[in-house]
Amino acid sequence: DWVLLTGASGFVAAHCLTALLDAGYKVKCSVRSQEKADEIRKRRASHADKLDFVIVKDIVEPGAHDEAVKGVTAVVHTASPFTLDDKEDNRKYLLDPAIKGTVGVLESIVAHNPSIKRVVVTSSFAAMIDLSKGLRPGYTYSEADWNPITYDEAVKVKNGAAAYCASKKLAEKAAWDFVEERKPNFTVATICPPMVYGPLEHSARLDALNTSTADVYRLINGSCKTVPETSFYAWVDVRDVGVAHAAALNAPSDRYFITAGNFTYTQMCEIIARHFPQLVNSGMTPNPAGAPPPPEHYRVDNSRSRRVLGMSYRTLESCMIDLVNSLLKLKATE
Ligand code: NDP
Secondary structure (H helix, E strand, C coil): CEEEEECCCCHHHHHHHHHHHHCCCEEEEEECCHHHHHHHHHHCHHHHHHEEEEECCCCCCCCCCCCCCCCCCEEEECCCCCCCCCCCCHHHHHHHHHHHHHHHHHHHHHHHCCCCCEEEEECCHHHCCCHHHCCCCCCEECCCCCCCCCHHHHHHCCCHHHHHHHHHHHHHHHHHHHHHHHCCCCEEEEEECCEEECCCCCCCCHHHCCHHHHHHHCCCCCCCCCCCCCCCCEEEEHHHHHHHHHHHCCCCCCEEECCCEECCHHHHHHHHHHHCHHHHHCCCCCCCCCCCCCCCCCEECCHHHHHHCCCCCCCHHHHHHHHHHHHHHHHHHC
8 A cells, every 4th residue: 555655755754664674664754855756865875766756845825736646545744844933924934734734635535545544644742742731740742732822822922832732733733623524544553753753764964954953953062051941841853753654554543652761861962871872971962960950840641552553662771772872873964
C-alpha cells in the first residue's frame, strides 16, 4: 500500500518515513523542491523502489495536494511550521499554513481520491495545553484536554509560543470538524507529541536546525552559561513519534498523546555531563550541578497510547546520547 507523507523533508517526518518503510508501506513523499526529493532519495537508496515524490511548494495554496493524494490509500500529514519566535503576522506565518494546510489536504482527498480511508494528522501537546493555567501543579494532561485559545485570540496574540500552540490546536480542531461536517470516506487519527527530540535522519544544517533540535543544540554549543528554565515539561523520542504515526494508520479514530513523560533541561544537562563530560569541562554545556530544582509542574498521561497503539517509550538517556552524537557528527562534517 502507498501512503502519502506530507512535509517529508522535516525532522519528525524523516522518522515517520523510517517507521512506515519498516512497517512495509511504500511512501509517496511531498516536499517543497526537487533538491529535497533528491536528498531523501539519496539517504534511502536501499528503499528506492518503495519511494515516490511529489513537489508541493506551499501547502497554503488551494488544491496544493490534488496530485499528491492520487494513488495512495492513506495520508500522514506532518507539514506545518514549527517556530516559537514572535511573528509580525501570526496568520501568514503560522495559522494559514497549519489550518489551511490541513484542511487543504482533506479537501484534495475528497475531490481526487475517495478511496483513502485514513488520515493521520501530526498535531501536538500544543493543541492540549492551556497556557493561561501556567505550570498547573497537581494537574495531569491527557487527550481530554484542548487548548482553549480561539482563532481571534490567535491572530492577535503577541507571544510566538502561544501563536504556535494556537496554530496546532486550530489545525487539529479543523480536521475533526471536517470529518464531522463533511462525512468523508476517511477517518482521522491525531498524534499529539510534546517536545520531540532525538537523532537526525533528515538533511539538516547547524545554522537552520528545526526548533526542537535547536533547543538541545544550544545546550552543547556554549550559548547557555547556566541551565535554562524549562519551557514545556514533557518530551518524547522522535523515533517513538515515527512509530506512533505508523501505528495510527490502523488504530481507532482518536487523539493520541505520544509522550515518554516529564523532563527538565537540568536532567538533559546531567545526561550530557555523564556521557559527554568534555562538553561541560570545555564550557559548551552548562554545569547542571547546583541548578535550582524545577518548580512544581503538570504531569502527563500516556496510557491511551500504550494501551491502544502498543507504544513503549525510549528513555531520555538514550534519546540524548543519540541526539548529541548526531549533532557532534553534523558539526564535524560541516
Ligand atoms: P520541521 O521544520 O523539521 O518540519 C516541518 C515540515 O513542514 C518541513 O518539511 C517543512 O518544509 C514543511 N512545511 C512547513 N510549512 C510549509 C508550507 N507552507 N508548505 C509546504 N511545506 C511546509 O519541524 P518538525 O519536524 O519538528 O515538525 C513536523 C510536525 O511535527 C509539525 O506538524 C509540528 O507542528 C509537529 N510537532 C513537532 C514537535 C517537535 O518538538 N519537533 C512537537 C509536536 C509536534 P521545509 O523544510 O521545506 O520548509
